[in-house]
Amino acid sequence: MPELPEVECLTRAVRSVILGKKLDEMVFHRPDLRWPIPMQDLRELIAGKTILSVERRSKYLLIETESGYAIIHLGMTGNMLFSPEATGRWNHTHASFRVIDDSGPVGYLHYVDPRRFGCILCSSRDALSQHPLIRNLGPEPLETEGLDEILYQRSRGKTVAVKNFLMDAHNVVGVGNIYANESLFLAGVKPSRKASAVKREEWTKISGAIKSVLTAAIQAGGTTFRDYKHVDGEPGYFELSLSVYGRDGDPCLRCKTGISSSRIGGRATYFCRRCQR
Ligand SMILES: [Zn+2]
Structure with a gap:
């Protein structure tokens, strides 16, 4: 199971690929993972908007735009992979997001999860701190003073x-x-x-x-x-x-x-x- 260090490294890797760019097309290859994917909400909050930050909270990856956050968890076997192709080379690719910058498409970010215990959810900006997966989390071990x-x-x-x-x-x-x-x-x-x-x-x-x-x-x-x-x-x-x-x-x-x-x-x-x- 990916633990905090794996998710931290993944967060940095995803950040290096999408920060300041946009996910303009979000393709979902199935309607649910652990929970239903709020496809319409994700498109409204995330698609076509500049990525302002990519952060980790506990083992959740948070992708921020001016409208809200995508909340991604890897579950037991999940991963995110970047490729030049729209269709991932990997089995169990459940979602693919096209990454564009000012000059056009630069590649695709794929969510891959054989056992599907992970999730792709979202939240408006204001609601994030009260999101059921986020609100009861204790302090971060690395960033917390005291x-x-x-x-x-x-x-x-x-x-x-x-x-x-x-x-x-x-x-x-x-x-x-x-x-x-x-x-x-x-x-x-x-x-x-x-x-x-x-x-x-x-x-x-x-x-x-x-x-x-x-x-x-x-x-x-x-x-x-x-x-x-x-x-x-x-x-x-x-x-x-x-x-x-x-x-x-x-x-x-x-x-x-x-x-x-x-x-x-x-x-x-x-x-x-x-x-x-
Ligand atoms: Zn000893």
């Missing part, structure tokens, strides 16, 4: 395991299972501890670890369309050098103790019982 204080405050009275707390997008977005494992190892905090029992200074370590793990993943991913194109198979994660995830029984990189594993909230959890308290 993330440690926010997490500390939000975790007071929360008896859920700190790992589950981090994976809850109401608290902070974009920390999937692998990133939660890796961040807690880096921070030296045991994943099963109650969120309410994590001390203020430990939240500083955790939020710093989240930022560095996600930043490293984004850097590993690069910024071009070539880097994320496993369209016909499992998209997979970027190649990460994982410190703890999946290393059950292997020696801890810090202390050589065998890495322990368990399940928390049904998700695979890895930790060093000596380094993480």
Whole structure:
């Protein structure tokens, strides 16, 4: 499943191709993905209008015009690919947008999603912050100043395991299972501890670890369309050098103790019982 780093890299790649240009023709090859595609609204809000920004919010790609936003999510297997041809070379191409600049067409942006858990939706400018997919999202881990204080405050009275707390997008977005494992190892905090029992200074370590793990993943991913194109198979994660995830029984990189594993909230959890308290 594409995680925050993949979506961040895709956002940068899409931005490099369409910012300041227009999507003048929007062709939809099926009426729905996870939800029906609001084709008419998308044409009214987006088509033929200058693209003012391409941003990521959580794992949503937001394409802004003077009228509103296209809201795109990749689901489990989605991707966006750019090609000179109107008809994508890829199976499961569900939408194709022609990109034009002042001199004419420059290519086509295709939405490809074999399993169709993704979505293409839209919102007027004013309604975006109240959109059902957007309004309850927690802070961005990379852009938010004072993330440690926010997490500390939000975790007071929360008896859920700190790992589950981090994976809850109401608290902070974009920390999937692998990133939660890796961040807690880096921070030296045991994943099963109650969120309410994590001390203020430990939240500083955790939020710093989240930022560095996600930043490293984004850097590993690069910024071009070539880097994320496993369209016909499992998209997979970027190649990460994982410190703890999946290393059950292997020696801890810090202390050589065998890495322990368990399940928390049904998700695979890895930790060093000596380094993480
Ligand atoms: Zn250790």
